């Protein structure tokens with residue numbers, strides 16, 4: 193027979209013991225190390241589980257069960273009412289069972305008294321009780337599962353919120369505190385809510401049942417074997433036929449669950465890129481869409497199960513009546529003496545089921561404990577990180593205005609902008625620092641690293657410096673480093689120390705050095721992903737105004753439009769701009785800080801602007817290649833603008849003063865329509881941009897890098913951090929892209945190995961061995977590069 197219900201088919205085996213020891217120690221270390229520094233009490237021994245492997249301490253499990261299970265019922269009033277309804281239905285099922293039992297007794301009493309008229313009345317009452325009683329069982333089961341599903345959705349969304357807040361996903365991956373967060377969020381939560389709901393109601397029901405039936409136990413009457421065989425074979429065949437569509441629904445459910453899980457796995461695998469992009473909002477949206485698809489299919493599954501449940505319930509309860517109905521003629525002939533044997537049989541079955549509950553459910557209970565353990569550990573790790581991050585943000589917000597470094601510091605190395613050229617005299621001579629500082633040795637790691645106070649990263653808001661011009665004037669530079677030391681989070685190795693650096697608005701810096709010297713790690717520290725070390729990094733802008741371009745860009749799951757507009761940034765509008773005005777132009781006119789309100793609302797670029805930028809980075813051919821592709825109803829981050837919006841945007845996209853296309857040289861200005869796309873009303877362009885493909889699998893690395901540049905030109909941040917972002921491109925294309933970037937007015941810091949990159953940068957930060965086994969640094973003024981003034 194088909195098994196119904198998710199809880200019966202979902203594996204809920206305890207996790208291997210070997211996984212947990214690895215996961216707990218870093219969590220404790222991290223909490224001990226980081227929380228006191230941030231002024232947050234570190235969890236004590238009782239707060240973080242001490243034992244290796246799944247916890248067998250009942251008190252810990254009960255504590256975690258309480259903490260995991262309670263919030264939904266505390267926060268959702270309607271859920272409490274629904275639970276009361278399900279408990280009421282549960283009580284009603286017990287009441288119905290008792291009614292059936294007594295009806296059965298009277299039914300058989302009528303038989304034993306050979307009272308044919310009374311027998312017919314009892315039979316009619318019995319059938320009437322079925323009609324009213326069985327829906328109680330079916331609806332109890334249906335609403336119980338539906339409520340568990342709502343609980344799961346709520347709990348999963350809450351976990352997504354915590355997982356994607358404060359870059360917790362990145363921190364957890366870096367520290368390897370917990371294994372498989374995706375599995376915990378997708379599978380374990382579903383198992384938890386299903387099992388918690390099912391077990392608690394089953395236990396409640398069993399208790400009532402036991403009380404109700406223990407007084408009416410009678411001896412067992414042997415069933416009519418032949419009738420039972422015929423009955424069960426016929427019933428199985430009928431339920432298989434009725435439940436055929438459940439196979440498809442279950443199959444689809446697995447696929448939807450796997451889609452959802454895969455989305456989460458991608459967040460884990462691409463944690464660093466997403467964190468650099470600050471793409472948390474986009475990830476949350478995509479994951480919610482996939483969750484919604486799973487929920488929708490599961491609702492269909494529930495409905496089909498409910499319908500089949502009508503049959504199976506009749507089947508299950510009719511067997512109670514069948515033996516008596518079959519032997520009734522014999523009884524009327526006086527050949528058999530029945531009494532109340534049916535009642536005792538029924539009561540016996542009830543009691544047997546009740547007292548055997550733990551034996552029947554031992555595997556479920558074991559799996560449930562493991563799930564509680566895994567989820568408890570996961571939420572504790574996330575809570576610790578989010579609490580620390582919130583405390584850190586609050587501290588930074590309070591300190592930012594007064595703790596800002598002075599505008600000029602004589603000891604620092606100032607990088608001149610191109611427009612001020614080499615005549616600016618504030619650049620110091622080549623400096624190599626680092627030999628006389630205490631050095632952290634590999635292997636001594638965490639203990640020594642704990643002595644360093646950590647890097648203080650400050651976002652001081654944007655706009656002022658840009659308005660003052662590229663020379664920086666008396667304003668703060670876009671990027672300022674003071675005595676910065678960068679330490680790896682795992683292993684605690686010192687990569688770089690004593691770095692003093694200023695990057696003014698509209699300037700550019702090239703970072704070079706041997707592989708593994710710490711170039712990318714410096715960008716990680718600037719983006720706030722790594723906080724281990726020492727010193728102060730100030731950014732004269734909001735966090736959202738910094739954009740990172742990795743060597744291998746992260747390809748978001750979605751359409752070509754999604755690729756071009758990723759990541760959604762705080763302040764982005766859902767609607768494309770209609771006047772062709774630059775998103776950046778409005779963003780730079782407002783000063784923000786770490787605690788400042790979000791940048792003003794920025795309309796999304798129109799389709800024509802996206803097309804223009806794709807042409808600029810030589811990717812116009814993608815529209816032709818993928819333009820006829822699929823466009824599923826879910827999985828899009830950005831939806832096509834209305835045709836009115838698109839068409840009204842078209843003229844301004846070609847003659848506006850601040851669109852990405854106008855920042856390119858005249859020779860690279862894009863045509864209004866790509867040659868490879870259909871002659872194009874905006875709807876064709878729109879559907880071409882809606883094309884969905886496996887972008888990371890189908891685009892070459894060079895194409896992916898150019899798509900990354902398209903994102904940069906569309907987003908127009910204040911500062912771009914480019915980590916070997918042209919490594920897969922030919923030199924001609926590399927030169928073209930850097931020229932476009934120079935004209936855009938975006939300040940940039942590049943990491944690269946090619947000497948040809950020098951031409952496009954105003955200054956060079958070279959990391960080089962200091963001759964004592966460590967890494968020193970030097971800054972050189974390069975030939976002035978033509979960089980436009982930031983708008």
Ligand SMILES: Nc1ncnc2c1ncn2[C@@H]1O[C@H](COP(=O)(O)OP(=O)(O)OP(=O)(O)O)[C@@H](O)[C@H]1O
Nearest residue numbers: 366680681682683706707708709710711712713714
């Ligand atoms: N998450 C991490 N935990 C510990 N060590 C790390 C981590 N990430 C990188 N490292 C180490 O830090 C050092 C510097 O890495 P980084 O990526 O900054 O080098 P790089 O100069 O950018 O190298 P390349 O030119 O090869 O890209 C390397 O030795 C690397 O193995």
